[in-house]
Amino acid sequence: MSPIKPPMKNSTAIGVTVLFALVAFAVLVSLPTQKGTHEKNQQTQRLFPLASGKTLFEESCVQCHTLPVFKSHTPDQWRILVKKMNRYMEQTGKSYLSTDEADAVTDYILSNMTTKN
Ligand code: HEC
Secondary structure, X not given: OOOOOOOOXXXXXXXXXXXXXXXXXXXXXXXXXXXXXXXXXXXXXXXXXXXXXXXXXXXXXXXXXXXXXXXXXXXXXXXXXXXXXXHHHHHOOOOOOOHHHHHHHHHHHXXXXXXXX
């Protein structure tokens, strides 16, 4: 029995470090999200409860016109456009989106620009 442990192999050390980083990251990411969602649900009445970006897009954007083609605008244009459209919705008394919901719609559009529509 040797009192001194042999050092970890490099590959083992990297594996352990990566695993630890992943777990720490998962914990960090999940905690604030759960808390934030919980608080938001209590504070504001959501117009489209628990809806995904896709549903929000399909249900809110058809209130005035047909659904736009994703490729028609660049990501930067979409980021501005969705906010502008949401302002139209609010001003004209339609169901409009919270900031988070508008972001979800923008994310949905941007992540589908190359694959669909
Ligand atoms: C309250 C009514 C209303 C709603 C709801 C609405 N829009 Fe619009 N949208 C308009 C009007 C009015 C125009 C034309 C005037 C303009 O472009 O500002 C327009 C134009 C557009 C255009 C063309 C703009 C351009 O510059 O080429 C796009 C793209 C668009 N809307 C996307 C959306 C999306 C995405 C949503 C959902 C997040 C949405 N709209 C929801 C009223 C609306």
